[in-house]
Amino acid sequence: MENSSHTLPPSSPCPTTFGGSLPFSSSPLQTCSNGRLSLPLSPISFPPSPASLSPATAESFQSSFPLSHCLASQCLEGQNVHCLTPPKISDQDDLTCLSWLHQRGNLLPLQPLPKMAPLPQLESSMSSQPFPAGSSKPPYSFSSLIFMAIEDSPDKRLPVKDIYEWIVNNFPYYGTASGGWRNSVRHNLSLSKSFRRIQRDKSQSVGKGSLWCVCPEYRPALLEVLRKTHSYHSTNSNLINKPELLEGSDYGVPAVCESMEISDPLSHTLLLSTPSPQTLITDNPSFAENPPCPLTPDQEELITMEAVDYQQDEVSEEMEKDPLSDSGYIELHYFQSHQYQYLVLPGDTELDLETVEILQLDAEAQEAAGSLLDLAGGGY
C-alpha cells in the first residue's frame, strides 16, 4: 500500500435526501486521479423519521413503512449511547448515534447503517400528504413481505406460520384482513423461484411444514424490488411536490454527497453510504491494524458475508476475480470511529463494482431488516 495524503469525507453531515433516492446502478464507481475508486454516494432513501412527524402521521406511516422505523426512535429513547456524531449537527445529533448498531447481537451479519432525519422543509409535504393509514394495505408485494420476514429471522429461514406471524406483527393490515392473503403467501412461496423450501430436521421437527429461505441468487433482485418499492412510496408525495428532484442526475442528492475521494492511507476505502455517520470500506491492512481509535469488543465485530452469485448474461473475467465469488466468504472487520463506520476488508481484496454493490446491497438489507426489528420492539 502506498502512502499518500488522504482526504476524509467532509465532517458535515449530508442533508437528508428524503426527496428521492439515487439508485445504485445510476451511481457507478468512479476512478479517481490516483487510481482509487470513488463511489458516488447513493443515499439510501428512507422515509422520514417517525419522530419528526406528528403522532398520527408517524403511526400511519410506520404501519405502511415499518422499514422506516429507524434509529431515530431508538436514539431518542435515551439508550446507552456511544454517539459518534459530527460536531455540528445541533438538534439532529441524536439521529445519528450508533449505539443501536451493537445491540442486535447475532441477528445480522452486517450491522445496519444509520439513517438521517428528514430535511425540515420536506416534513411539511409529508405531513400534508400522509401515507396510508394503519388499516390500509402496505405497498410491498408478497414476495417482498416474505423476503423481509425471512431476512429478519435469526437463521434466515422460517416456516410459513412464522412468516404469517411476522407479517401480521409488522403490518397490522393483515391482522384484520381476511385469510386470503395467507393463501397468497403460500402461493408466492411455491411459485416464486426466489424462495426455497428446506426440509426440517426430523430430529428437531416440532410442527408441520417446511422451512423457507431466500435463494441467494435472487436476493439482489428481491432487494432491488424492495428498494424500489420503498423508495417510490416513501418519496412519491415529495416528488410530486418537487418535480425538480426528478430532473438532473442526482435526484436531489446534495452536492456534498455526490462523490468523495478517499485515498491512502485509507486506500481502497470507499464511502458506502451517505448517512452520517458515514461508512467506509477499506482494505488497508495498516488501517485495519491501526485504526484511528483502539477497537473495543463493542466496536469491532468480525462478520462474514455470504457470496452473492450474480446472474449475468456475460460472465466476464472480472467476475472471476470477484473475491466474493471466488472465496464464498469475505471477512470484514467492522468498527466505528468518530463519525465514520469502517468496514475493513482483507488486504488483498480487490474492490470491483460487483463487490461494492454487494456490500451496499447487503448493508441496505441489514438496514431494512434491522429497522424492522426496531419496529417490532417498539410498536405493535
Added chain:
DNA sequence: GATTGGCTAAACATGG
C-alpha cells in the same frame, strides 16, 4: 394490443 408481474380465489393433495 401484447406482455409481464402481482393478487386473489379455488381445487386438490399431503401429512400431523
Added chain:
DNA sequence: GCCATGTTTAGCCAAT
C-alpha cells in the same frame, strides 16, 4: 375428519 401446509390452475388488473 379437521386443519395446516404445499402445489397448481385460472382469472383479473395494472403497469410497461
